[in-house]
Amino acid sequence: MNNTAHLDLDLLQGYIDNLGKAVVEQMLQLYISQSAIYIDDIRGNVSEEKQKLWQESCHKMKGAAGSVGLLLVHKKLVAIEKIVESESVKQEHIIELDELNTQANTEFSEWLSKAY
Template structure:
């Protein structure tokens, strides 16, 4: 996957100008930990069929993804955050989101190793 499709490179390159590469790696590591928790919480919201929790956790990961420069993940969350679709459809959104998130993390890690 091409980095420009997954990542907000202008944001990340701005980070690189201001921060040490080790700090950017720490930011990504923190995002990985947090996104795992948010994705689990979204799954719990689906199981409980809790619309408020769905929106709340989608909103949290949306902000985290934007701050980390994961543009495709952010865009997916913009689309699904306020979704009132049936729960099986939301479960499908979560599967896609989880895959997109992992792809973006992999691309970001590759980008970091190329720096």
């Protein structure tokens, strides 16, 4: 069974049709490296004093995830971008975000390897 719940397949297929598979592969690699930086930034901004930076970091990653069609990562970021919670609650969200992102990257990579 091909599980692609994380992906906006119409968007991604459109990218392949218009830009070519090689460009989409580069997009994925760029997103993977950049998302690690975004997650580190989000992780570094959990304190109440850094709420504005939390929102900015989530917002940046939300845009990146949306632009490469990662539906569940984008949805998670929409949900947490403006939350005002304790550091421990935010840490739980970061763990969930990181797991979703890893799953999405894997699905994207697997889907891309089969795309033409």
